[in-house]
Structures are given as structure tokens and as C-alpha cells.
Amino acid sequence: MKFNLKVWRQKNANTPGKLVDYSIDNINGDMSFLEMVDVLNDNLVRQGEDPIAFDHDCREGICGMCSMYINGRAHGPQHAATTCQLYMRSFKDGDTVYVEPWRAKAFPVIKDLVTDRSAFDRIIAKGGFVSVNTGQAQDANNLPVNKAYAEKAMDAAACIGCGACVAACPNSAAMLFVSAKISQLALLPQGEPERNNRAIAMVNQMDEDGFGNCTNIGACEAECPKEIKLTNIARLNREYIAASVINE
Amino acid sequence: MWEYCGMARTEEGLTKALDLLKDLRESFWKEVRVPGSVSEFNPELDKAGRVADFIELGELMVIDALNRNESCGGHFRVEYQDNGEAKRDDDNYRYAAAWEFKGVDAEPALHKEELVYENIKLQVRSYK
Ligand code: SF4
Numbered sequence: 001m002k003f004n005l006k007v008w009r010q011k012n013a014n015t016p017g018k019l020v021d022y023s024i025d026n027i028n029g030d031m032s033f034l035e036m037v038d039v040l041n042d043n044l045v046r047q048g049e050d051p052i053a054f055d056h057d058c059r060e061g062i063c064g065m066c067s068m069y070i071n072g073r074a075h076g077p078q079h080a081a082t083t084c085q086l087y088m089r090s091f092k093d094g095d096t097v098y099v100e101p102w103r104a105k106a107f108p109v110i111k112d113l114v115t116d117r118s119a120f121d122r123i124i125a126k127g128g129f130v131s132v133n134t135g136q137a138q139d140a141n142n143l144p145v146n147k148a149y150a151e152k153a154m155d156a157a158a159c160i161g162c163g164a165c166v167a168a169c170p171n172s173a174a175m176l177f178v179s180a181k182i183s184q185l186a187l188l189p190q191g192e193p194e195r196n197n198r199a200i201a202m203v204n205q206m207d208e209d210g211f212g213n214c215t216n217i218g219a220c221e222a223e224c225p226k227e228i229k230l231t232n233i234a235r236l237n238r239e240y241i242a243a244s245v246i247n248e
Numbered sequence: 249m250w251e252y253c254g255m256a257r258t259e260e261g262l263t264k265a266l267d268l269l270k271d272l273r274e275s276f277w278k279e280v281r282v283p284g285s286v287s288e289f290n291p292e293l294d295k296a297g298r299v300a301d302f303i304e305l306g307e308l309m310v311i312d313a314l315n316r317n318e319s320c321g322g323h324f325r326v327e328y329q330d331n332g333e334a335k336r337d338d339d340n341y342r343y344a345a346a347w348e349f350k351g352v353d354a355e356p357a358l359h360k361e362e363l364v365y366e367n368i369k370l371q372v373r374s375y376k
């Protein structure tokens with residue numbers, strides 16, 4: 001397959017970037033989007049040009065490192081898939097494909113398609129610890145968990161922290177991410193002692209890092225590769241309000 | 249590495265691997281071309297550093313495999329076997345080896361961490 005690519009090239013955070021045209025041929029439809037960029041980079045290195053910097057790690061949809069805004073969509077056109085799980089057969093031969101980095105104030109560009117997502121790490125760090133008793137593990141039946149809650153907690157825990165929700169959101173809100181992390185624990189008895197402090201601290205850090213606020217647009221849910229539900233944001237709001245009252 | 253320091257190793261193969269690795273290391277450092285510079289975010293430099301590490305690690309594995317004149321666990325030296333069964337030499341090699349880097353092209357120094365078994369008796373493992 002053959003593609004015309006328009007890729008965002010930016011030297012660093014202080015230099016303005018621009019879209020640069022590349023054409024690439026002999027791409028196998030079963031290559032992932034990242035593999036296609038690998039081939040392009042290989043060509044660039046051979047021509048003595050600077051290869052395109054991009055984030056990647058597991059290449060199997062579980063780490064959340066890959067982060068490309070493809071044809072105006074976070075992680076590209078395929079539903080519920082990360083960039084590494086997006087295959088070139090999803091495009092038509094000869095297509096023009098735009099590739100940009102995540103764009104949000106809280107995710108400054110480091111180089112080309114690589115952005116600094118450490119704001120997410122700071123939010124997670126603010127979430128703090130979860131107390132558990134040490135010593136012998138207690139009998140599982142001592143801690144009954146409603147099956148529906150257990151499943152919702154598992155679904156929320158599927159969030160890989162990629163930041164597509166922020167990139168897709170016109171407010172650059174990180175609410176879907178934060179709500180997934182909050183929900184995963186708020187639905188379970190573990191971590192109950194820190195529940196209120198956790199909600200307040202994570203939301204405060206989210207604001208401090210310059211993320212916007214949710215206005216129920218739903219672009220995050222539509223673009224999330226792990227299909228995190230918008231209802232988690234309702235839970236986050238509930239947790240935050242309840243914690244604000246209780247912590248008064 | 250697969251060819252000469254794989255599942256079955258011989259003194260001859262390992263010695264050859266050491267020579268090949270030396271050539272590889274030299275040509276790597278002479279011919280490596282890393283795009284970009286050190287003063288910027290540079291994933292290519294990262295990759296080049298990793299390749300350099302792998303070459304070093306490869307040499308280390310070969311040196312250690314050559315030194316260990318026995319067969320033990322994943323280290324099968326063809327010269328040391330009883331009809332295909334690994335032949336250990338507990339008297340001489342009952343230690344974990346740590347090699348100290350003494351500079352490029354200098355022999356590394358071997359430090360031995362003796363293995364002391366208090367509760368079990370060393371025996372020959374047999375699958376027969
Ligand atoms: S909620 Fe979805 S889009 Fe947002 S960080 Fe988690 S996995 Fe990525």
C-alpha cells in the first residue's frame with residue numbers, strides 16, 4: 001500500500017512545529033500504524049534525515065504509551081483501539097493521513113509526536129496509598145463485593161492512562177482518566193479509609209496541572225481505546241462532592 | 249550468540265564468539281551513525297546505547313560461559329556431559345560469578361560468590 005503522510009514535526013517545546021509531507025510505499029496492510037512509522041523512520045535515517053520521534057512501548061494495547069492523533073482522531077479511526085493496534089488495512093491505498101501529537105496545555109510537546117504526560121503521573125501520585133492489613137491474607141469471603149460493583153471496578157481499571165481522552169476533549173479535561181482511577185477504588189472496600197482524601201487530592205492536582213473541566217461532551221468516551229464509560233465522571237463528581245462535605 | 253553461545257556451547261565455539269564480538273564491538277563504535285544530537289530528546293541515541301549494552305552483555309555471557317567448565321542449568325557445555333546429561337562440577341564451580349570490568353580489551357576480574365547449601369544435599373539431577 002501507498003500513503004501520503006502529513007506528519008507534525010516540532011524540534012522542541014519552544015520551537016513552533018509544522019506539518020511535513022512524506023510519501024511511503026510498499027506498506028503491508030497487516031502492519032500496525034507504528035510499524036508503518038518505523039519503516040518511514042528507517043527511510044529517513046538512510047537518507048540522513050532526522051527520524052520522527054514518537055512514544056511507544058508494549059505495542060499490544062496495554063501500556064498507554066503510543067499516542068498519535070490520526071486524521072483528527074485520537075488513536076485514529078478504529079474504535080476502541082490504541083495506535084499500536086491500528087492496522088494499515090483500516091486505510092485505503094493512496095490515502096492521505098494526518099499525524100499529530102496529543103494537543104493539550106497540560107501535555108506539552110517534547111519533540112514531534114512525543115508529549116510530556118507526566119501530569120498524569122502527578123495525579124496518580126497524589127492518589128496516594130491504599131491501606132491494607134499486613135500479615136496473613138484474610139479469607140476472601142470476609143470481604144464480600146457486590147458482583148456488579150466488582151465488574152464496574154474492573155472496567156474502570158482497564159484505563160491505560162494514554163491521555164486520548166484529554167486530547168479528544170475540546171476542554172482538554174482529564175476527567176475520564178481521573179474518574180476511571182477514582183472509580184476503580186471507590187467501588188471496592190479496599191482503599192476505603194483514604195477514599196475522601198484521594199478524591200480531593202487527585203482533583204486538585206488535575207486542576208493544578210492545567211486540565212480543563214468536563215462539560216459532558218463525550219468525546220473522551222468515544223475515543224477511549226479501553227471504552228471507559230462517561231458514567232465514571234458522574235461517580236467522580238459524586239465522590240468529590242461527598243468528600244468536600246465530609247472533609248469540611 | 250545463538251550460534252556459539254546458545255543452548256549447547258563448546259570451548260571452540262565460545263572462543264570464536266569472543267573474536268567475532270570483538271570485531272562487532274569495534275565496527276560498532278567506528279561505524280555507528282546516530283541521527284540528532286545529545287542535547288535534545290533523542291530516541292535514536294537511546295537505541296544506539298542499548299545496542300552498545302547488548303554487545304557488552306553478549307561478551308560477558310561468552311566470557312562466563314567459557315570460564316565455567318561444567319554443564320549446569322541453562323549452561324550446557326558439550327564437553328561436559330554424561331550421555332547427554334549435564335555434568336556439573338560442584339567442587340570447582342559452586343559459585344555465582346560476578347565479573348569486574350577492567351577496561352576495554354583488558355581481562356575482566358572474576359569475583360566468586362560461594363553457594364552454601366545448609367538444608368539440602370547437592371545431588372545429580374537425573375531425568376532418567
Ligand atoms: S480513560 Fe481511556 S482515553 Fe483516557 S487515559 Fe484512560 S484509557 Fe486513555
Ligand code: FES
Nearest residue numbers: 059063064066084
Ligand atoms: S504501545 Fe503500549 S498501548 Fe500502544
